[in-house]
Amino acid sequence: MFLKFKSLCSGSSGNSALLWTGASALLVDFAPGSQRDCRAALASARKLCGRVDAVLVTHAHGDHINANSLRVLHEEGLKARCHPEVCRQIGQRHGGKYAAVLSPFCDALTVGEFEVRQARVDHAPGYYTTAFIITASGPGRAYKASVFTDLHGFTGEHVGLAANSDLILLESNHDAEMLKRCGHPGSEFHLPNHKTAAFLHAICAAGAAQPRAVILGHLSADCNQPHLPQEAIEKFFREKGLPVKFKIQVANRYEPGRLITIV
Numbered sequence: 001m002f003l004k005f006k007s008l009c010s011g012s013s014g015n016s017a018l019l020w021t022g023a024s025a026l027l028v029d030f031a032p033g034s035q036r037d038c039r040a041a042l043a044s045a046r047k048l049c050g051r052v053d054a055v056l057v058t059h060a061h062g063d064h065i066n067a068n069s070l071r072v073l074h075e076e077g078l079k080a081r082c083h084p085e086v087c088r089q090i091g092q093r094h095g096g097k098y099a100a101v102l103s104p105f106c107d108a109l110t111v112g113e114f115e116v117r118q119a120r121v122d123h124a125p126g127y128y129t130t131a132f133i134i135t136a137s138g139p140g141r142a143y144k145a146s147v148f149t150d151l152h153g154f155t156g157e158h159v160g161l162a163a164n165s166d167l168i169l170l171e172s173n174h175d176a177e178m179l180k181r182c183g184h185p186g187s188e189f190h191l192p193n194h195k196t197a198a199f200l201h202a203i204c205a206a207g208a209a210q211p212r213a214v215i216l217g218h219l220s221a222d223c224n225q226p227h228l229p230q231e232a233i234e235k236f237f238r239e240k241g242l243p244v245k246f247k248i249q250v251a252n253r254y255e256p257g258r259l260i261t262i263v
């Protein structure tokens, strides 16, 4: 058995990531751009893993789900699975046209080999937003992936849920000093690099083992640079006396990232 991950796109222009085992595949958020972009992303996902079973949606912002992606999911007979309040907010934004696509779940969801739990995170006012904790069990081995895409803070509950993950997709939106200079509106609802570092450190300190892979997503185009989150993480861990044992990948804004395989 294995767990594989590939970021398809990441940032305020659109987010989507693919997580799969040999038997099941999930997209987390789906907003690659135009309808043509959505169809191409879905085709490349199916080429990689043979199938897509469901799309988990973190919240109703248009860079995570939108009219283009809902239309393509409808055409393809795929369901968007999310918290009932997220479903309601997506319906409010896009009308009843895509009601058949939206399929709510509250606490836990089974999709093929995956078990999905969700936890509420603080993000933008008026947008119910969740993180996903996704597990898959095979003979002699269980896999765990945690996805925190949009948030502006974290709690002890989040740390406990994410501890002992094999793979973590986590927002690292902006550098606090760059934000002071550029004053980008809305960035206050996203996680700055130093909080990403603190969250990862707390997760590592709480778990028996560090994650194998960390993917940093949703980097601001104006208030961040790809090397800054890694530097912030290394500095924070160094100050706390904990070695960084995981590999870090910064998710690309428009292009798919490198394939990550956890065996």
Ligand SMILES: [Zn+2]
Residues within 6 Å of the ligand: 059, 061, 123, 124, 150
């Ligand atoms: Zn958002």
